[in-house]
Amino acid sequence: MFNKKGDLGLPIYFLPTVAFFAIILFIFSIFFFVIGVTKNPNLVINPESFSDESKITTLVKTQTSQNISIAEIIISSAKDQTKKELLEKELKILLSKLPKPEARDANWNLDIKIENQDFLNTGIKTVGAKDYYKQSIIIPLESKKLAKLDLYLNCYGCSIEDIRRNA
Amino acid sequence: MNKKAIFLPMFAFLTVFILLSLLYVIHDTEAKKSDLIGLNAITLLKLNDELEKNQFYLDLAVNQASKNALKKLADNGGYSSSRCEKTKTDLIDQDQYILLETCPALKLEEEFKIELKEELKIYITIFESTYQEINLEESFGLKTTEFFKLTPKIVKINEEYSYKNLYAEAFRISNITNIEKQEDKIIITLTSIVYPIEKTSGSTLTLKPKTKTQIPDFKVYDTVYSSIMNNCLKQEFQTCKEKLIQEFPGSELVQSQNLIKLKIPTDLGIIKLAFNTNKPIPPIV
Numbered sequence: 001m002f003n004k005k006g007d008l009g010l011p012i013y014f015l016p017t018v019a020f021f022a023i024i025l026f027i028f029s030i031f032f033f034v035i036g037v038t039k040n041p042n043l044v045i046n047p048e049s050f051s052d053e054s055k056i057t058t059l060v061k062t063q064t065s066q067n068i069s070i071a072e073i074i075i076s077s078a079k080d081q082t083k084k085e086l087l088e089k090e091l092k093i094l095l096s097k098l099p100k101p102e103a104r105d106a107n108w109n110l111d112i113k114i115e116n117q118d119f120l121n122t123g124i125k126t127v128g129a130k131d132y133y134k135q136s137i138i139i140p141l142e143s144k145k146l147a148k149l150d151l152y153l154n155c156y157g158c159s160i161e162d163i164r165r166n167a
Numbered sequence: 168m169n170k171k172a173i174f175l176p177m178f179a180f181l182t183v184f185i186l187l188s189l190l191y192v193i194h195d196t197e198a199k200k201s202d203l204i205g206l207n208a209i210t211l212l213k214l215n216d217e218l219e220k221n222q223f224y225l226d227l228a229v230n231q232a233s234k235n236a237l238k239k240l241a242d243n244g245g246y247s248s249s250r251c252e253k254t255k256t257d258l259i260d261q262d263q264y265i266l267l268e269t270c271p272a273l274k275l276e277e278e279f280k281i282e283l284k285e286e287l288k289i290y291i292t293i294f295e296s297t298y299q300e301i302n303l304e305e306s307f308g309l310k311t312t313e314f315f316k317l318t319p320k321i322v323k324i325n326e327e328y329s330y331k332n333l334y335a336e337a338f339r340i341s342n343i344t345n346i347e348k349q350e351d352k353i354i355i356t357l358t359s360i361v362y363p364i365e366k367t368s369g370s371t372l373t374l375k376p377k378t379k380t381q382i383p384d385f386k387v388y389d390t391v392y393s394s395i396m397n398n399c400l401k402q403e404f405q406t407c408k409e410k411l412i413q414e415f416p417g418s419e420l421v422q423s424q425n426l427i428k429l430k431i432p433t434d435l436g437i438i439k440l441a442f443n444t445n446k447p448i449p450p451i452v
Binding site for chain 1: 175176179182183186190203204205206208209212213215216219220223224227228231234235289290293294295296297299305306
């Protein structure tokens, strides 16, 4: 079958060997490139998760046209319901200034709850929209109750790219 | 088969061996690294936000505590609670008034500090945290990777032992260590609060809470006490009543025997007290 100079049986085992070789390379390329076992398994955080809660902190500290902060208006309107209108007006102005994806149906909302009871909901909510960048803060009231503020971007049809670029 | 002829199949099998070894070594080495890149940064950032919010809560709380302290002081004629004896309630008047003759000299700033401390302590104990623990599924998409068993399975922590509760509790148990006057302000210092950083082993951030509030203007007490001394002691009730109402519109005076019960509405609250017209009243220091 074989002579001394060469391998006469080459045509017999060459094809199966090359086929075997190709299969091996195919299987390992799946391991290395598809499953990615050579990649570091350490997961990198999504950029959109990398957000702080500075918006709500800044919002409650913002001085209004009345020369008092939003937090102080919340405290006084919890005591005196007539100041609620002023609070709502000031909040609407501030919320409209926060950056949001312009091409989408996106709105910043602020919900205020006192002892788990709705006190004020400002902003526009769209049915079927998702909430992004939810941030909360607690404000102590004169009555020794706590007001909880939730700020979030309500957006319909926003992609991660929209949010990342604009908000 | 001659020697040269076995090279091709041998090379094929050797490749399998080399690739398998490579796969094993890489996977084994990488599996030992269990970091989630960006996790430490985000937890640090989140805790930093939490500390800022806690400090802001404290700054607001001290203002509310100050308002409440002033009301309580007014309700006790300028004294902190339980400093003086009080009148007994009756069917006509359910309110209790401090008996000025049983009170020591009035040190308004000291009394204010005592009441402020009490009030602020209440606000500290009712504190709630809004801290949201990092969502590993949203931030790292761990669900998919768990499928490939590349990362350890995540164990959900009982809410009771969550970082939110841990941080709230750390704040609630902090004590007021010092209240001192600096110019026209009162500086309040609390014990340092050590916050463990989420999902790290032993790393902490320390908040050294300090806040301040304006010392109120207590002049109205001087005026009230002087007016009582000049117009009411050893005077007719009617004269006393007329003079006080003239000086402090909206005041209410009620006499029972030698005792006069007084309510004076002021910017610092309704000052309530009772005094005996035949006995001296304590001075304001």
